[in-house]
Amino acid sequence: MRAIAVHQHGGPEVLRPTxxxxxxxxxxxxxxxxxxxGINYHETxxxxxxxxxxxxxxxxxxxAGTVAAVGAGVTGLSVGDLVATADVPAPGAYAEQVVLPADRVVRVPEGVSAEQAAAVLLQGLTVHVLTQDSHPVRRGExxxxxxAAGGVGLLLTQVLRSHGVRVIGTVSTAAKEAAARQAGAHEVIRYTEVDFATEVSRLTGGTGVDVVYDAVGSTTFEGSIxxxxxxxxxxxxxxxxxxxxPIDLSTGTRGSIKLTRPYLPDFIAxxxxxxxxxAAVFSWIRRDNLKVHIGRLYPLADAGTAQADLEQRRTIGKLLLTP
Known part of the structure; x- marks a missing residue:
C-alpha cells in the first residue's frame, strides 16, 4: 500500500512516498x-x-472515504458507506487505506461529497468548539x-456572520481579502500594510472587540490582546x-480579559x-449553505509540496491530498 512516511524530523522534504x-x-x-x-497545520x-x-x-x-470492510462487532456501518473522521489513529491518514475505530467515524450524509467532507470535518469541528464553547457567540458582538482566508478562517467567518456577529478579518494579500469578504467579513485588514491593532481600535471606535480568534500565535499575540x-x-x-x-496578568492593565487555549480532542472525547x-457541521453545508473552499488538490506523492504551500501561506482555503 502506498503511503507518505516521516523517518526524521525536518522540512517538507522529509515527507516521502513509501x-x-x-x-x-x-x-x-x-x-x-x-x-x-485533509492537510492541517498540526501535521507541520x-x-x-x-x-x-x-x-x-x-x-x-x-x-473521507468509502468503507471497504467491517470488523466483528460493528453495527450501523456497511461496506460502501461514505464516512469521514478527524481522528485517524497511528499510523495516520496520508495513505491509500486506513483502519479506523468505528465509533470515531461520522457517516457523511447525501449531498456532501468526499472532498467536502475531508475539507470540512476537522476545521468544522474546530469552528463549532470556537463558537459554542470557547466563546459562545451572541448576536451584536x-x-x-x-x-480569515485560511481553511478555518473562511468557515469561522461564515458561521459568525450567520450568528449575527460583526467580523473583522486579517489577511496578507488582495486575493485573500477578496476571499474573506466573499465569506462575509464586514471589514478586512491587510496586516502587511497597517498595524492591525490600531485599525481594530479605529473600526470599533476605541472600544475593542468581544473576542479574538487567533491561530497565528507569536506575531499576533500582543496585538490580539x-x-x-x-x-x-x-x-x-x-x-x-x-x-x-509569557504574559503578565498581575497588573490588571489588560482589561479583565479571558484567555483560553482549546484543544479539539477534549471536545470530541x-x-x-x-x-x-x-452532524452539526454537515448540517451547516446542507441547511445553511456553508461554502467549503477547497484551495487545491494534490496527488498523495506531493504531500511535501502541499505542506510547504500551507506553511508559506501561498494558499486560500483547504488543501487536500488525493491517493
Missing amino acids: EWTTPVAGPGDVLVDVAAI YERSGLYPRELPYVPGREL TALVHA ASLRPRGTFVLYGQSSGKVP TPEELQTRG
Missing part, C-alpha cells in the same frame, strides 16, 4: 478506501519536531478573526508563527459528542 503494510480491520474497526485527505508541527512523534510514522488525522475590549475573550487555537510569549458535533 510502501506501508496494508491494514486489516479488527474487531470494532472499519477499513476505509481513502478518497481525500509534528513533522518539524515541535510536537515530537515516534519515528517513523504516517502523518494525518483527517480523511464583534469578532477579530486572524488568517490589545484589540480586546474589557472583559473580552482571547481564543488561541494555533501558533503558525511560533509559540506565544466521546463517540456521542463526536457524532453530535459532526
Whole structure:
C-alpha cells in the first residue's frame, strides 16, 4: 500500500512516498478506501519536531472515504458507506487505506461529497468548539478573526456572520481579502500594510472587540490582546508563527480579559459528542449553505509540496491530498 512516511524530523522534504503494510480491520474497526485527505497545520508541527512523534510514522488525522470492510462487532456501518473522521489513529491518514475505530467515524450524509467532507470535518469541528464553547457567540458582538482566508478562517467567518456577529478579518494579500469578504467579513485588514491593532481600535471606535480568534500565535499575540475590549475573550487555537510569549496578568492593565487555549480532542472525547458535533457541521453545508473552499488538490506523492504551500501561506482555503 502506498503511503507518505516521516523517518526524521525536518522540512517538507522529509515527507516521502513509501510502501506501508496494508491494514486489516479488527474487531470494532472499519477499513476505509481513502478518497481525500485533509492537510492541517498540526501535521507541520509534528513533522518539524515541535510536537515530537515516534519515528517513523504516517502523518494525518483527517480523511473521507468509502468503507471497504467491517470488523466483528460493528453495527450501523456497511461496506460502501461514505464516512469521514478527524481522528485517524497511528499510523495516520496520508495513505491509500486506513483502519479506523468505528465509533470515531461520522457517516457523511447525501449531498456532501468526499472532498467536502475531508475539507470540512476537522476545521468544522474546530469552528463549532470556537463558537459554542470557547466563546459562545451572541448576536451584536464583534469578532477579530486572524488568517480569515485560511481553511478555518473562511468557515469561522461564515458561521459568525450567520450568528449575527460583526467580523473583522486579517489577511496578507488582495486575493485573500477578496476571499474573506466573499465569506462575509464586514471589514478586512491587510496586516502587511497597517498595524492591525490600531485599525481594530479605529473600526470599533476605541472600544475593542468581544473576542479574538487567533491561530497565528507569536506575531499576533500582543496585538490580539490589545484589540480586546474589557472583559473580552482571547481564543488561541494555533501558533503558525511560533509559540506565544509569557504574559503578565498581575497588573490588571489588560482589561479583565479571558484567555483560553482549546484543544479539539477534549471536545470530541466521546463517540456521542463526536457524532453530535459532526452532524452539526454537515448540517451547516446542507441547511445553511456553508461554502467549503477547497484551495487545491494534490496527488498523495506531493504531500511535501502541499505542506510547504500551507506553511508559506501561498494558499486560500483547504488543501487536500488525493491517493
